[in-house]
Amino acid sequence: xxxxxRGLHGRVxxxxxxxxxxxxxxxxxxxxxxxxxxxxxxxxxxxREAVRVLESMHLVESRRRVGVTVRPKAAWNVxxxxxxxxxxxxxxxxxxxxxxxxxxxxxxxxxxxxxxxHATAAQCAELTECALGMVAHSRGHELEKYLVHDVAFxxxxxxxxxxxxxARLGDVVAExxxxxxxxxxxxxxxxxxxxxxxxxxxxxVREGDAPRAERLTREITMGALQELDVLAP
Amino acid sequence: xxxxxRGLHGRVxxxxxxxxxxxxxxxxxxxxxxxxxxxxxxxxxxxREAVRVLESMHLVESRRRVGVTVRPKAAWNVxxxxxxxxxxxxxxxxxxxxxxxxxxxxxxxxxxxxxxxHATAAQCAELTECALGMVAHSRGHELEKYLVHDVAFxxxxxxxxxxxxxARLGDVVAExxxxxxxxxxxxxxxxxxxxxxxxxxxxxVREGDAPRAERLTREITMGALQELDVLAP
DNA sequence: GTGACATATAAGTCTGACTTTTTGGCTCAG
DNA sequence: CTGAGCCAAAAAGTCAGACTTATATGTCAC
Numbered sequence: 001x002x003x004x005x006r007g008l009h010g011r012v013x014x015x016x017x018x019x020x021x022x023x024x025x026x027x028x029x030x031x032x033x034x035x036x037x038x039x040x041x042x043x044x045x046x047x048r049e050a051v052r053v054l055e056s057m058h059l060v061e062s063r064r065r066v067g068v069t070v071r072p073k074a075a076w077n078v079x080x081x082x083x084x085x086x087x088x089x090x091x092x093x094x095x096x097x098x099x100x101x102x103x104x105x106x107x108x109x110x111x112x113x114x115x116x117x118h119a120t121a122a123q124c125a126e127l128t129e130c131a132l133g134m135v136a137h138s139r140g141h142e143l144e145k146y147l148v149h150d151v152a153f154x155x156x157x158x159x160x161x162x163x164x165x166x167a168r169l170g171d172v173v174a175e176x177x178x179x180x181x182x183x184x185x186x187x188x189x190x191x192x193x194x195x196x197x198x199x200x201x202x203x204x205v206r207e208g209d210a211p212r213a214e215r216l217t218r219e220i221t222m223g224a225l226q227e228l229d230v231l232a233p
Numbered sequence: 234x235x236x237x238x239r240g241l242h243g244r245v246x247x248x249x250x251x252x253x254x255x256x257x258x259x260x261x262x263x264x265x266x267x268x269x270x271x272x273x274x275x276x277x278x279x280x281r282e283a284v285r286v287l288e289s290m291h292l293v294e295s296r297r298r299v300g301v302t303v304r305p306k307a308a309w310n311v312x313x314x315x316x317x318x319x320x321x322x323x324x325x326x327x328x329x330x331x332x333x334x335x336x337x338x339x340x341x342x343x344x345x346x347x348x349x350x351h352a353t354a355a356q357c358a359e360l361t362e363c364a365l366g367m368v369a370h371s372r373g374h375e376l377e378k379y380l381v382h383d384v385a386f387x388x389x390x391x392x393x394x395x396x397x398x399x400a401r402l403g404d405v406v407a408e409x410x411x412x413x414x415x416x417x418x419x420x421x422x423x424x425x426x427x428x429x430x431x432x433x434x435x436x437x438v439r440e441g442d443a444p445r446a447e448r449l450t451r452e453i454t455m456g457a458l459q460e461l462d463v464l465a466p
Numbered sequence: 467g468t469g470a471c472a473t474a475t476a477a478g479t480c481t482g483a484c485t486t487t488t489t490g491g492c493t494c495a496g
Numbered sequence: 497c498t499g500a501g502c503c504a505a506a507a508a509g510t511c512a513g514a515c516t517t518a519t520a521t522g523t524c525a526c
Binding site: 007044045066 | 477478479480481486487488489490
Binding site: 032033034048062063064065066067068 | 505506507508509
């Protein structure tokens with residue numbers, strides 16, 4: 001899904017990024033480029049490129065005569081897919097998952113409403129196909145296959161909204177859904193009510209019924225939130 | 234507000250970033266690091282750092298034997314504040330402003346509802362202060378002072394929601410509000426109804442009335458959307 | 467046409483020297 | 497003792513050049 005270790009500087013980021021987002025270096029910590037370069041056995045040029053990327057994510061700040069200081073969590077670019085992935089892989093995964101689910105609950109209903117107005121025929125067809133796929137794999141411990149269609153469903157909704165900001169949240173939703181399936185309730189079959197809701201959303205979008213699509217999607221995301229409350233109160 | 238030209242590579246980004254987001258180099262265009270370095274009169278190391286940052290924003294992709302290719306708009310990290318700023322400064326400013334306003338209309342009502350549940354006493358006080366400041370400068374062509382309080386108001390709401398994803402949208406909302414004031418309706422005094430709504434939202438949050446805070450905020454953002462429809466149909 | 471192979475190309479990497487900014491401490495006058 | 501101003505060290509920033517590596521493309525035999 002992502003692009004691990006593209007070049008040496010990418011390799012460095014793959015360990016330094018998670019370390020910082022995991023709070024291994026608390027905010028205010030000072031790193032020295034030269035030391036880091038030695039530590040990772042790379043040249044200063046490579047290390048500098050890695051630091052530049054971290055700086056563009058507002059994870060660190062590089063100042064002369066001081067060094068590379070870790071910035072407080074509040075400054076981080078938490079919408080950067082890379083940062084999201086790093087944080088989801090780290091210790092505060094539950095907290096992160098909750099934040100993202102709340103975000104979903106705000107975005108997706110509105111996106112579904114817009115999708116009902118703007119979806120093309122092809123998108124409607126794809127949506128229906130996804131919903132049917134979910135139904136087909138909703139029983140008998142076929143969670144992996146179910147997940148694929150679930151992710152695709154929400155991606156189509158977000159894309160069909162016609163809003164590029166919504167569309168770009170497809171990756172985030174995918175991470176959340178994948179994370180939920182793989183780390184929480186891997187064993188049980190999905191809630192039948194949720195499956196039905198997805199089918200109904202597809203219907204509403206196909207019929208251009210924006211309020212209904214929005215309301216139904218809100219039910220879906222509310223369900224996701226409650227599920228989270230049950231598992232991690 | 235932002236941090237222009239930190240170091241040579243930052244200077245390069247300040248002109249290359251806007252150029253790419255403005256579509257000056259269409260998707261698929263191939264740039265050569267060496268040529269760019271020559272063009273900007275900087276060393277290759279500096280140029281490489283700039284390219285790395287653009288790459289982390291998914292604006293370009295660097296591949297061996299090929300060069301630096303501009304990625305399609307759909308791949309861009311449109312939530313990166315830097316990218317947002319570049320795009321707002323460019324030609325598709327109206328389109329961008331609409332996308333962001335739709336995003337606001339999804340996020341802010343939910344954030345206000347959460348704020349009503351989680352806001353601290355200090356945040357409630359700050360919110361009321363902002364609302365009063367808006368009232369105080371709502372007449373007599375004091376748009377600049379009004380704007381300051383308006384921006385602060387929405388920042389507090391987003392921060393008080395307790396959700397870090399929402400909180401980080403403060404900058405985006407600030408950009409939208411500032412852009413609207415400076416480029417659209419600089420002359421007229423703000424809509425009195427909108428001012429009243431802000432005061433009422435502050436009330437609702439103070440009283441912990443989440444549904445009311447959400448409903449009122451939805452009215453505010455709906456108003457912003459309609460305003461946009463009138464100005465750019 | 468198809469496959470293996472050679473070649474040119476542009477990014478990637480490393481090294482070492484040099485510059486610039488900034489800070490923390492030091493001196494010295496008041 | 498205090499404060500202003502100056503100095504020197506420290507770390508990032510910049511540059512130039514040599515070398516490595518991956519890979520797209522063209523060539524040639526089959």
